[in-house]
Amino acid sequence: xxxxxxxxxxxxxxxxxxxxxxxxxxxxxxxxxxxxxxxxxxxxxxxxxxxxxxxxxxxxxxxxxxxxxxxxxxxxxxxxxxxxxxxxxxxxxxxxxxxxxxxxxxxxxxxxxxxxxxxxxxxxxxxxxxxxxxxxxxxxxxxxxxxxxxxxxxxxxxxxxxxxxxxxxxxxxxxxxxxxxxxxxxxxxxxxxxxxxxxxxxxxxxxxxxxxxxxxxxxxxxxxxxxxxxxxxxxxxxxxxxxxxxxxxxxxxxxxxxxxxxxxxxxxxxxxxxxxxxxxxxxxxxxxxxxxxxxxxxxxxxxxxxxxxxxxxxxxxxxxxxxxxxxxxxxxxxxxxxxxxxxxxxxxxxxxxxxxxxxxxxxxxxxxxxxxxxxxxxxxxxxxxxxxxxxxxxxxxxxxxxxxxxxxxxxxxxxxxxxxxxxxxxxxxxxxxxxxxxxxxxxxxxxxxxxxxxxxxxxxxxxxxxxxxxxxxxxxxxxxxxxxxxxxxxxxxxxxxxxxxxx
Amino acid sequence: xxxxxxxxxxxxxxxxxxxxxxxxxxxxxxxxxxxxxxxxxxxxxxxxxxxxxxxxxxxxxxxxxxxxxxxxxxxxxxxxxxxxxxxxxxxxxxxxxxxxxxxxxxxxxxxxxxxxxxxxxxxxxxxxxxxxxxxxxxxxxxxxxxxxxxxxxxxxxxxxxxxxxxxxxxxxxxxxxxxxxxxxxxxxxxxx
Numbered sequence: 001x002x003x004x005x006x007x008x009x010x011x012x013x014x015x016x017x018x019x020x021x022x023x024x025x026x027x028x029x030x031x032x033x034x035x036x037x038x039x040x041x042x043x044x045x046x047x048x049x050x051x052x053x054x055x056x057x058x059x060x061x062x063x064x065x066x067x068x069x070x071x072x073x074x075x076x077x078x079x080x081x082x083x084x085x086x087x088x089x090x091x092x093x094x095x096x097x098x099x100x101x102x103x104x105x106x107x108x109x110x111x112x113x114x115x116x117x118x119x120x121x122x123x124x125x126x127x128x129x130x131x132x133x134x135x136x137x138x139x140x141x142x143x144x145x146x147x148x149x150x151x152x153x154x155x156x157x158x159x160x161x162x163x164x165x166x167x168x169x170x171x172x173x174x175x176x177x178x179x180x181x182x183x184x185x186x187x188x189x190x191x192x193x194x195x196x197x198x199x200x201x202x203x204x205x206x207x208x209x210x211x212x213x214x215x216x217x218x219x220x221x222x223x224x225x226x227x228x229x230x231x232x233x234x235x236x237x238x239x240x241x242x243x244x245x246x247x248x249x250x251x252x253x254x255x256x257x258x259x260x261x262x263x264x265x266x267x268x269x270x271x272x273x274x275x276x277x278x279x280x281x282x283x284x285x286x287x288x289x290x291x292x293x294x295x296x297x298x299x300x301x302x303x304x305x306x307x308x309x310x311x312x313x314x315x316x317x318x319x320x321x322x323x324x325x326x327x328x329x330x331x332x333x334x335x336x337x338x339x340x341x342x343x344x345x346x347x348x349x350x351x352x353x354x355x356x357x358x359x360x361x362x363x364x365x366x367x368x369x370x371x372x373x374x375x376x377x378x379x380x381x382x383x384x385x386x387x388x389x390x391x392x393x394x395x396x397x398x399x400x401x402x403x404x405x406x407x408x409x410x411x412x413x414x415x416x417x418x419x420x421x422x423x424x425x426x427x428x429x430x431x432x433x434x435x436x437x438x439x440x441x442x443x444x445x446x447x448x449x450x451x452x453x454x455x456x457x458x459x460x461x462x463x464x465x466x467x468x469x470x471x472x473x474x475x476x477x478x479x480x481x482x483x484x485x486x487x488x489x490x491x492x493x494x495x496x497x498x499x500x501x502x503x
Numbered sequence: 504x505x506x507x508x509x510x511x512x513x514x515x516x517x518x519x520x521x522x523x524x525x526x527x528x529x530x531x532x533x534x535x536x537x538x539x540x541x542x543x544x545x546x547x548x549x550x551x552x553x554x555x556x557x558x559x560x561x562x563x564x565x566x567x568x569x570x571x572x573x574x575x576x577x578x579x580x581x582x583x584x585x586x587x588x589x590x591x592x593x594x595x596x597x598x599x600x601x602x603x604x605x606x607x608x609x610x611x612x613x614x615x616x617x618x619x620x621x622x623x624x625x626x627x628x629x630x631x632x633x634x635x636x637x638x639x640x641x642x643x644x645x646x647x648x649x650x651x652x653x654x655x656x657x658x659x660x661x662x663x664x665x666x667x668x669x670x671x672x673x674x675x676x677x678x679x680x681x682x683x684x685x686x687x688x689x690x691x692x693x694x695x
Contacts (some may be wrong), residue, residue, distance in 0.1 A: 060563040064634075065687040066623070067595035072563065073526060081519045088512045101505055105512070112516050119523065122567075122653060157520070165528055167653035172660045 014217060021213035026206060030142065035098040037140045041106045042093045044137070045086035048113050052078040074120075085112050100145070107146040110134040111153035119161070123171035128183070132190055139194040142201050147191055155184040241330060243460055244389045247359070247396050248326050254361035255319045259312060266308045270301065318357075325358060328385040345381040348424060349374045349416055355391035356414065359399065367410055368402050370395075374416040377424045378494045386467050387492075393464045394428045394488050400451060401432020401486060419491055426490040435479035435486050443477050468492075527654040530682030531633035540643040544628045546618070552586035552641050552671070557626045558611060559593045559634035560603040562686035564655050568635040569610040571651045571664055576614055579671045586639060586671060588615030593634070593688050596622040623688045635685030639670055646670050649681030 056078035063072045089109045092102040114131045121127045131154055138146050158180035161169045170179060281288035289295060349372075356363075356370055363370050380387075398412045415427040435443060435450070442448045444465045449458035461475075468475050473492035479485065540548060546555075556572065558565045572588070579585055590611035594603040603619055611617045620626055629638060639647035647670045653661040663681035670676060 062561070063563065063686050064559050064561050066593075066690040067598065068690060069561070077519075077523055077526075081523070084512070084515055084519060088508075096505075101509060105509065108513065108516070112520070115520065116523070119520075119527070161524065165524060165654070167661055168524065168527065 018213045022210045025209035031098040038093045038097045049082040049086040052082040107150040111150040115157040123169045142198045252322045259315045369411040372414045377418045398430035405433040429487040431485045434482045434484045535630040554586040554588045555638045556590045557631045557636045559686045560605040560607045562634040564685045565634045567652045590617045591620040593623045633683040636683045650683035655684040
C-alpha cells in the first residue's frame with residue numbers, strides 16, 4: 001500500500017491539477033474562438049479592401065489636368081493602401097490563426113479602416129459609426145487588449161488630425177483642440193460595456209471549464225481509486241483465501257495428527273504383533289490356529305483391528321471433506337474475484353452443523369464446548385461456500401476469544417432463528433474475552449484486530465462483512481464488556497437479493 | 504521576425520495615413536489672381552456683386568465645391584447684396600461638342616449662368632489655374648478669393664465658406680484668401 005500511497009495525489013496537487021487543466025481548457029476555447037473570429041475578420045477585411053477599391057473607382061475614378069485624364073490618386077490609394085491595411089492581418093490569419101499578434105493586427109487594421117473612412121468622407125458623423133461597429137466586432141475576441149489597442153489607434157488619429165485638420169475628423173472646423181476627448185470618451189463609454197461583456201464571458205467560461213476540470217479530475221481520481229481498490233481487492237482476496245484455507249488446514253492438521261496417532265498407536269502396533277505371532281508360528285500355522293484359546297483371542301483381535309481401520313477410514317473421509325472445502329474456498333474466492341457466485345438452495349441448519357464439524361477437532365483441542373440451538377427456518381438460497389466461510393470465521397473468532405480469556409466457562413452457543421418470512425438470523429455467542437465499547441465501532445474495519453500480538457491481521461471480520469453484504473446480509477456485534485463474552489448477530493435474506501446501494 | 508514585420512507594417516500604416524492627409528490638404532498653387540476686374544475679359548459683371556466660379560467639368564473634387572455653393576446660395580437667399588453667380592466651365596480647344604455637359608455643368612446651371620471657357624482663356628485672364636476656384640467681386644474689386652472646400656473633395660463648414668458668406672452679407676473678414684483644392688485647368692506646371 002505504501003507504493004500506492006505514493007501515487008495518491010495530495011489535495012494541493014489536485015487543486016493545482018484542476019487549476020492547470022482549467023487554464024488549458026480556457027486557452028483551448030479562447031484559441032478556438034479566436035480562430036473562428038479571425039476567419040470572420042479575414043472576410044471582413046477583404047470586403048473592406050474590395051469595397052474601398054470599388055468605391056474609389058466609382059466616386060473618383062479619374063482626375064483631370066486640363067484635357068488630360070489620369071487615374072485618380074484615390075483609386076491607387078484605395079487599392080494599394082487598402083491591400084497594406086487588410087493584407088497583413090489577412091496574412092497573419094492564414095499563417096497564425098488564433099494568435100495574439102494576429103488579433104492585435106486585426107484590431108489595428110480595423111481601427112485604421114475606421115480612420116480612413118472618416119477621413120475620406122470628410123468626417124461625416126455617420127461614418128463614425130464604423131468605429132462602434134468595429135469595436136463591437138472586435139469584442140467577439142473577448143480580449144480586452146484588442147479593444148484597448150483599437151481604441152488607442154482611433155484616439156491617436158482623432159487627436160493628431162483634430163489638431164492638424166479637424167475638418168477631416170469632425171466635418172466642421174472646430175475651435176477646441178480637446179474635441180477629440182469627446183469622441184474618445186464615447187468610444188471608451190462603449191468600451192466599458194464591451195470590457196464588462198468580455199470579462200463576464202471569460203468569468204462564465206472559467207466557471208464552466210473549472211467545473212469541467214473538476215469533473216475530469218474526479219473521474220481521473222475515481223479511476224485511480226478503482227485501480228487501487230482492485231489492487232487492494234486482489235490482496236484482500238488473497239488474504240481471504242489464505243485465511244479460510246488456513247482455517248481448514250488447521251482442522252486438516254488436527255485430523256492428520258489424530259490419524260497418525262491412531263495409525264501408530266493402534267493399527268501399526270497390532271499389525272506388528274500379529275505379524276510377529278504369525279512369523280513365530282510360521283512352521284506350524286494349522287496347529288497354531290487349532291488351539292481354541294488362541295482362536296478365541298485372535299478373532300476379536302482381528303475384529304478390533306477392523307474397527308480401528310474403520311475409524312481411520314472415517315478420519316480419512318473427514319480429512320477428504322476438509323480438503324474438499326479447501327477446494328470450495330479457493331473456488332468461491334475465485335467467484336468473489338470475478339464478482340459472481342453460484343447460488344444453491346439448502347438447509348441452513350445443515351450448513352451450520354458442517355461448519356461446526358469442520359472446526360470440531362480444534363474446539364476439542366482448545367477444550368471449547370459448542371452448542372447449537374435451531375428453530376425451523378425456511379431453506380435459504382444463496383452462495384453456500386461463502387456462507388460456510390462466514391460461519392467458520394465467526395466460530396474460529398469465538399474460539400480465539402475463549403482461548404484469550406481466563407474464564408472457566410469455555411463455550412460457544414450457535415442459535416439459528418427466523419427473523420421474518422424472508423430473513424433468518426444466526427447468533428454466535430461466546431464466553432470469550434469480549435469487546436470494549438471503544439473497539440465495538442472498529443471491529444469490522446479492514447486491518448483492525450485486537451489480536452495483532454497473537455497473529456491476528458484484522459482481515460477476517462472485514463472480509464466476512466464484505467462477503468455478507470454481497471449475499472444481502474448484515475452483521476453486527478455486541479458485548480457486555482471486556483471479559484464478558486461477545487455475541488455476533490448475522491442476518492441473511494432467504495433469497496439472495498442484494499439491496500440497492502449495497503457494495 | 505514577426506514582431507519586426509509587425510512594426511514595419513505599423514510604420515507603413517502611419518506613413519500611408521500621413522500621405523493621404525497631406526494629399527487631401529495640399530492646395531493647388533493659386534497666386535497671380537487679379538485684384539481688380541480685368542479689362543481684357545469678355546465677361547461683364549452685370550451688377551454690383553459678381554461671384555465667379557471656375558470649374559473643370561470632369562473634376563470629381565469640384566462636386567464638393569458645387570454642393571458647398573448650393574448651401575451658400577440657400578444661406579444667402581435673404582442677403583441684400585446677393586451676387587450674380589457665373590460659372591466658367593473649362594473645355595479643351597479640341598474637345599468635341601458636349602464634352603463639358605457633365606453633372607457638374609448641370610449642377611452649376613442650377614446655381615446661375617454657366618459659360619463655356621474653351622482652352623481656359625477666361626480663367627487665364629483672371630489668373631485662375633484650379634477647378635473650384637471662386638472669386639467674388641464687388642464693384643469690380645476682388646473681395647474674396649479661393650476654394651470653399653475643406654480639402655480635396657471634402658465638404659463641411661470650412662472657414663472659407665463662412666468667410667464668403669460674410670463677404671456677401673457685407674461683414675468684415677479677417678481672411679479673404681483661401682487655398683483651393685481641385686483639378687488643374689492647365690497642364691503647364693500645375694500640381695494635381
